[in-house]
Amino acid sequence: MRWRAFAALLLLPAAAWGQQDSIPEPLTGQPGDAARGRAIVANRAVGLCLLCHSAPIPEERFQGDLAPSLAGAGARSTPEQLRLRLVDAARLNSDTIMPPYYRLDGLTRVAKNFQGKTLLTAQQIEDVVAYLASLKD
Amino acid sequence: MSSAGDAALEWRAPSGRLRRIPLVRLGFALAGVFCASLALAQSGDLRRSGYQEMGPALQKMQDDDTANPAMLFVQVGAAAWAAKAGAAGKSCADCHGDAAVSMKGVAARYPAVAPAPAGPVDLEGRINLCRTVHQQAPALVAESDDLLALSAFVTLQSRGLPIAPPDDPALAALRAQGRDLYERRQGQLNLSCANCHDDNAGHRLAGAVIPQGHPTGYPIYRLEWQALGSIARRLRNCVVGMRAEPWQPGATEYLALEAYLMDRARGMALDGPGVRP
Structure with a gap:
């Protein structure tokens, strides 16, 4: 599993994801788990999502408003599109403030304890994709 | 608004940058009215602290x-201002006198450039220069309560400026x-x-x-x-x-x-x- 994710990280970026609107292939062999994905989105130290986005996670107060609500994300975008937006939203909009969740190149002065690490693992990306895809309204 | 001949609208964006737009030439009468209202609407400083x-x-x-916790530090700073320190045996007050007079506006000007070889320093840096150069005392540790207290005391003298x-x-x-x-x-x-x-x-x-x-x-x-x-x-x-x-x-x-x-x-x-x- 691990080597596969790593290979994807190394090989895919510029070439395969370059000009596309989506990442068709899952990053791992194991399907994403929406319940785990919800927990990642809700956790401000892991997904960080709620710092900027709101989401239909009522038990979490103080959700951010810098970015669109995640409610209905699964109706607006396909899982493949969501995957690209998580992996590296800058490929769609270079000015985005959305952090690249699965990219290592092009970053500056990354703190030592985060160097060489993506924000989320490949499996975590798939879990969040599964959760977001389930948000139909 | 700038002076005549080079008419332009100037205002401060939230970023603090000075924005400037030359006025489009309009009929004289219209321009006067338009200008005045537009200036009123747009020359406002959008910065918020x-x-x-x-x-x-x-x-x-x-x-x-009596509720601002920083004022506890100001009290400590006021005492430090009057206390002799270092090999020179001088207090801040020995050179600067009444801080309410001598320090008024100082914090509003920093960072500033200190004489060579120090170069640009912030207020805490300036305080430490005084300590090492004039008082011949060891520099206060960055972020220490002692340094922050003096800095808070000096800053208070510029409040509202x-x-x-x-x-x-x-x-x-x-x-x-x-x-x-x-x-x-x-x-x-x-x-x-x-x-x-x-x-x-x-x-x-x-x-x-x-x-x-x-x-x-x-x-x-x-x-x-x-x-x-x-x-x-x-x-x-x-x-x-x-x-x-x-x-x-x-x-x-x-x-x-x-x-x-x-x-x-x-x-x-x-x-x-x-x-x-």
Whole structure:
């Protein structure tokens, strides 16, 4: 599993994801788990999502408003599109403030304890994709 | 509005930059009316301090000297101002006299350029120069209560005065470096200061309103810290939040950012020592 994710990280970026609107292939062999994905989105130290986005996670107060609500994300975008937006939203909009969740190149002065690490693992990306895809309204 | 012959609209954007738009030539009568109303509408300074962004309860806490925790440090600083220190056996007051007179407006001018070889320093740096050069005492440790207390005491003497950075050309390069750092993305989150404090000020990052980042209140008593802290400490918090590598304490980068931000806040009222959430 691990080597596969790593290979994807190394090989895919510029070439395969370059000009596309989506990442068709899952990053791992194991399907994403929406319940785990919800927990990642809700956790401000892991997904960080709620710092900027709101989401239909009522038990979490103080959700951010810098970015669109995640409610209905699964109706607006396909899982493949969501995957690209998580992996590296800058490929769609270079000015985005959305952090690249699965990219290592092009970053500056990354703190030592985060160097060489993506924000989320490949499996975590798939879990969040599964959760977001389930948000139909 | 600028003077006649070079008619233009000028105003301060929230970023602090001076914006300027030459007026389109209109019929004389129309132009007069149009101009006046447009100037009224657009020449307003859109900058807001962290104090203005706070709720009324915190503003009240800051305004009440018996409730503002920073005032405890001011008392310590006042005592330190009068106490002799170092091999020279001099107090701050021995040279500077009554701080209410001699220090009025000083905090509003820093960072400033100290005589060579020191170069640009912030207020804490200036205090330490006085200690090492004039008092022949060891420098106070950065971020220590002793240094912050003196800084808070000196800052209080400028409360309510407009921030007035010196027009010293030696500061230009430092400000440019600060601006570059401010606008450059960094860290695992790949964010710049400007991403939040220019482009998204007023929005909520989780529960907290993002301020425009004007350093009007330093040193601040930050409730999150339960302590008084310098602008360098506050900058470090944001850098760590971006998951970027914080600069070493005392690094030029903090001074550069401070020099840029104080210039960006030029003319705003200094409200330190402040309280912030």
